[in-house]
Amino acid sequence: MRIINLNPATDIGASAWFVDIDGHRLLMDAGTHPKREGRESLPLYNVIKKEEVDAVAISHCHHDHVGSLPVALRYFPKAHVLMTELSYFLVESVLHNSVNVMTRQREELGIQEYPLFTHPELDDLAALFQGFRYNREVEWAAYHKTRAGFPSPTLEFYDAGHALGSAGIMVRGRKDTVFYTGDVSFRDQTILKGARFEDVKADVLIMETTRGNREIPPGFTREAETERLTQAIGRVLKRRGCVLIPTFALGRTQEILAQLALLMRAGKLKSQPIYIGGLGRVFTEIYDLQAHRTHRQHSNLQLHEALNLVVLDSGQVQKMKLTGGRIFVITAGMMSEHTAAHDLAARMIGDERQAIFFVGYADPNTPGGRLKAAKLGETFRFSPTAGEVTRRCEVQDFDLTAHANRDELLDFVGQVSPRAILLGHGEDDARRWFEAQIRARHPKITVIQPAPGKTIEL
Numbered sequence: 252m253r254i255i256n257l258n259p260a261t262d263i264g265a266s267a268w269f270v271d272i273d274g275h276r277l278l279m280d281a282g283t284h285p286k287r288e289g290r291e292s293l294p295l296y297n298v299i300k301k302e303e304v305d306a307v308a309i310s311h312c313h314h315d316h317v318g319s320l321p322v323a324l325r326y327f328p329k330a331h332v333l334m335t336e337l338s339y340f341l342v343e344s345v346l347h348n349s350v351n352v353m354t355r356q357r358e359e360l361g362i363q364e365y366p367l368f369t370h371p372e373l374d375d376l377a378a379l380f381q382g383f384r385y386n387r388e389v390e391w392a393a394y395h396k397t398r399a400g401f402p403s404p405t406l407e408f409y410d411a412g413h414a415l416g417s418a419g420i421m422v423r424g425r426k427d428t429v430f431y432t433g434d435v436s437f438r439d440q441t442i443l444k445g446a447r448f449e450d451v452k453a454d455v456l457i458m459e460t461t462r463g464n465r466e467i468p469p470g471f472t473r474e475a476e477t478e479r480l481t482q483a484i485g486r487v488l489k490r491r492g493c494v495l496i497p498t499f500a501l502g503r504t505q506e507i508l509a510q511l512a513l514l515m516r517a518g519k520l521k522s523q524p525i526y527i528g529g530l531g532r533v534f535t536e537i538y539d540l541q542a543h544r545t546h547r548q549h550s551n552l553q554l555h556e557a558l559n560l561v562v563l564d565s566g567q568v569q570k571m572k573l574t575g576g577r578i579f580v581i582t583a584g585m586m587s588e589h590t591a592a593h594d595l596a597a598r599m600i601g602d603e604r605q606a607i608f609f610v611g612y613a614d615p616n617t618p619g620g621r622l623k624a625a626k627l628g629e630t631f632r633f634s635p636t637a638g639e640v641t642r643r644c645e646v647q648d649f650d651l652t653a654h655a656n657r658d659e660l661l662d663f664v665g666q667v668s669p670r671a672i673l674l675g676h677g678e679d680d681a682r683r684w685f686e687a688q689i690r691a692r693h694p695k696i697t698v699i700q701p702a703p704g705k706t707i708e709l
């Protein structure tokens with residue numbers, strides 16, 4: 252068996268894993284690097300351009316896992332694209348939105364390589380996409396003749412509990428099995444129930460390590476953190492300020508909206524409009540429509556019925572009065588320039604009544620990251636367009652992650668009990684922490700930190 256990590260960087264980066272098992276070839280995920288621009292953001296497809304890839308399997312529809320799928324398919328035009336049926340309902344909206352974002356960035360930032368693919372190209376590719384239920388075994392190389400006399404390996408999606416449609420991928424060959432976690436949450440979120448990885452065993456484990464550098468404070472619970480957020484929102488609205496929660500459109504947005512809906516239902520939060528982004532609204536509708544297919548809680552909670560959701564268009568952001576307690580749950584976790592979240596934040600930062608609440612990671616080199624790091628009263632450079640600003644608004648960070656904590660993943664390694672583990676999707680210090688812990692606890696497991704583009708023979 253051969254495995255190649257195609258992430259062009261050694262951080263969380265762009266997920267893409269090449270697997271050759273029994274002579275059949277599979278690409279798992281085809282992401283883009285969120286901190287890089289243009290072709291620099293792509294996985295190292297050149298490394299495998301001579302390989303005949305039979306199929307591409309997608310773990311979930313976040314950009315760092317699916318954002319370069321159309322580019323991958325230019326290298327492997329015969330490959331079929333396999334994903335969960337829930338991802339199948341999302342993937343085209345995600346990628347068409349990418350075309351729009353890249354086209355805008357071409358104009359605003361002058362990135363000539365953008366867009367990396369086009370709307371008509373996507374429409375042509377859609378016929379290759381196939382959606383499968385969780386826990387069905389699929390022959391992924393069935394469309395090709397058996398290679399070297401070996402029949403097609405199989406593939407099975409396991410619910411990963413991270414965002415709608417998210418999956419871990421089990422690949423079963425003649426003798427060996429590989430399990431790729433994708434992004435995983437073992438705990439229940441407000442909507443999605445935790446991963447169903449209980450009976451996963453494999454010879455080789457490819458594991459995400461996002462939170463390997465994060466220790467959980469003793470006594471921390473998601474419930475208490477949610478309660479802290481509720482109290483904080485209540486205080487801001489009472490002083491007639493606005494609350495901005497910048498967040499990614501798929502997953503976190505719907506989890507936050509569900510929390511707000513439950514609070515309103517319980518009378519703990521006054522009924523009022525919630526302002527969201529256009530893409531957030533599209534995914535919220537899919538969460539509602541597919542509620543019956545989803546392993547979730549509050550399955551009767553339809554967000555668009557329970558809440559008065561108002562889509563905020565960019566022109567509105569500049570004119571809207573920021574008094575009287577409004578709630579914004581807006582796409583753009585890192586507050587990149589030319590987004591509604593960025594422009595709203597730029598107006599709110601200098602006003603002490605306003606509050607900006609982070610519920611996820613923001614890279615230190617982004618406007619969101621710089622705002623998160625700024626102390627009250629500190630003057631800092633928010634972004635090139637907004638320039639220097641003085642932070643007077645309230646800023647808080649809430650840990651409502653959709654990723655497994657490191658101790659949970661370490662227990663999972665024990666359960667899977669692989670011969671070898673490949674560590675990916677994490678910063679250097681996160682992967683190092685896992686390597687040391689696994690070596691100490693499970694000395695028989697071979698721990699590998701696969702370098703970008705290097706072939707690992709197993």
Ligand SMILES: [Zn+2]
Pocket residue numbers: 311313413414434
């Ligand atoms: Zn993800």
Ligand SMILES: [Zn+2]
Pocket residue numbers: 313315316434676
């Ligand atoms: Zn990810």
